[in-house]
Amino acid sequence: MNGIHDLGGMHGFGPVNPEPNEPVFHHEWERRAFALNLATGFLGRWNIDMGRYAREHMPPAEYLATTYYEHWLYGLERLLVQKGLVTAAELDAMRAQGPAAIKPLSPADVPKALRNRRAARMDDDLAAPRFKAGDRVRTKNEHPTGHTRLPRYARDKVGVVDRDHGVFIFADEHAASGQKVPQRCYAVRFEGRELWGPHAGPRDAVFVDCFEPYLEPA
Amino acid sequence: MSDHHHHHDHEHDDRPGPHGAPLTDVQLRVRALESLLVDKGLVDPKALDALIDTYETKVGPRNGALVVAKAWVDPAFKQRLLADSTAAIAELGYIGRQGEDMVVLENTPKVHNVVVCTLCSCYPWPVLGLPPVWYKSGPYRARTVIDPRGVLREFGVDLADDVEVRVWDSTAELRYLVLPERPAGTDGMTEEQLAELVTRDSMIGVAVVRAGGRRGAGAPPSEASE
Numbered sequence A: 001m002n003g004i005h006d007l008g009g010m011h012g013f014g015p016v017n018p019e020p021n022e023p024v025f026h027h028e029w030e031r032r033a034f035a036l037n038l039a040t041g042f043l044g045r046w047n048i049d050m051g052r053y054a055r056e057h058m059p060p061a062e063y064l065a066t067t068y069y070e071h072w073l074y075g076l077e078r079l080l081v082q083k084g085l086v087t088a089a090e091l092d093a094m095r096a097q098g099p100a101a102i103k104p105l106s107p108a109d110v111p112k113a114l115r116n117r118r119a120a121r122m123d124d125d126l127a128a129p130r131f132k133a134g135d136r137v138r139t140k141n142e143h144p145t146g147h148t149r150l151p152r153y154a155r156d157k158v159g160v161v162d163r164d165h166g167v168f169i170f171a172d173e174h175a176a177s178g179q180k181v182p183q184r185c186y187a188v189r190f191e192g193r194e195l196w197g198p199h200a201g202p203r204d205a206v207f208v209d210c211f212e213p214y215l216e217p218a
Numbered sequence B: 001m002s003d004h005h006h007h008h009d010h011e012h013d014d015r016p017g018p019h020g021a022p023l024t025d026v027q028l029r030v031r032a033l034e035s036l037l038v039d040k041g042l043v044d045p046k047a048l049d050a051l052i053d054t055y056e057t058k059v060g061p062r063n064g065a066l067v068v069a070k071a072w073v074d075p076a077f078k079q080r081l082l083a084d085s086t087a088a089i090a091e092l093g094y095i096g097r098q099g100e101d102m103v104v105l106e107n108t109p110k111v112h113n114v115v116v117c118t119l120c121s122c123y124p125w126p127v128l129g130l131p132p133v134w135y136k137s138g139p140y141r142a143r144t145v146i147d148p149r150g151v152l153r154e155f156g157v158d159l160a161d162d163v164e165v166r167v168w169d170s171t172a173e174l175r176y177l178v179l180p181e182r183p184a185g186t187d188g189m190t191e192e193q194l195a196e197l198v199t200r201d202s203m204i205g206v207a208v209v210r211a212g213g214r215r216g217a218g219a220p221p222s223e224a225s226e
Helices: A028-041 A048-056 A060-065 A068-082 A088-093 A107-114 A171-177 A192-196 B025-039 B045-058 B061-073 B075-083 B085-091 B138-143 B148-154 B191-197 B200-204
Strands: A136-139 A158-169 A182-191 A204-211 A215-217 B102-106 B111-116 B164-169 B175-179
Touching (some): A028 B045, A068 B025, A136 A182, A158 A171, A158 A204, A182 A192, B025 B045, B061 B075, B061 B200, B075 B102, B085 B102
Parallel strands (some): B111 B164
Antiparallel strands (some): A136 A158, A182 A204
């Protein structure tokens, strides 16, 4: 979706302001919001792409006026109701009307859950590559209302395949239906001037990881 | 993943206490949501504590610094690291969530790599921990792809015109770690001493590593940006 999350190339944000000696969390509520997201994510009722898509629905003005973990909180509340873990009435009242028939992540399972070594990668033989390193490709000019990982700044642009990363769960479909559709994923190199016009630096390039359905031969 | 390497030197605590400050809306909301989820049996608060502890005290940029230092002193490891980054990083025990598929990018005198996630905040957790606020912020996500040299200058990295800048937008499930250049004047240093020089920011690509070490000598992840 063409949401506010898709920030690449926008002007007007001002300088990047790194905080010296920044702590991992700034507030206790950030710790809890972070952990609530992970712990409920491990319940298996949604996947990471659904998580991202939920946050992308935050109204633009609200997104820009809030902090990172508030985006996570928004997405989590949306998913909890959407996926039936809590009812809208429970969330509204912040009162449980009955126990859930699902086992929570236990403290003993946390290390194992975090050390999982396989996430989005699928077996290479599930999808033969249509492109190889060096091929010229053009990204599609598509503006889906669903989840996509092709940023607006990189649509309808010509680039060169830098490398074939292998086969991964296609994020767009994974967010929509939960189905694990295997698709090749490529790092595609776009010259700065192709993306941003003649004022871009002649030696600047942006590499975007593109699922194969985003690409056509050029 | 076993180092305890930072302290809360300026904690903004909002736990209930004698301070008397009223709780903000978001504090109240998160607290109420946690209670709701605990009451429903969906969340065990001790599991939350364990998740927080992992990323606050165990996993951080010290891990990535050890990967970089090893690559600087061990050419065979460096070769493996660039050929199959995930496997080489796993040799040091750094595996897991948000680092399942790693790609290491080597900086050279002629190529400078810098990593961003314009769509959200993708970041290689097992080697760098959780991302700093600036990495997740509008300015960094908006500007790095369109004005990389301007962003780098703000971080104190002024690249010559003949250096190529490669920006890596983490739009899929690959996670990127920059292998910064080893600074001159470090020939006699041990792997451990070298790791002390490597900053978080240099592994994102917004800083270079200096022989004098990181400013303020603070341990990651509480280091200052260069």
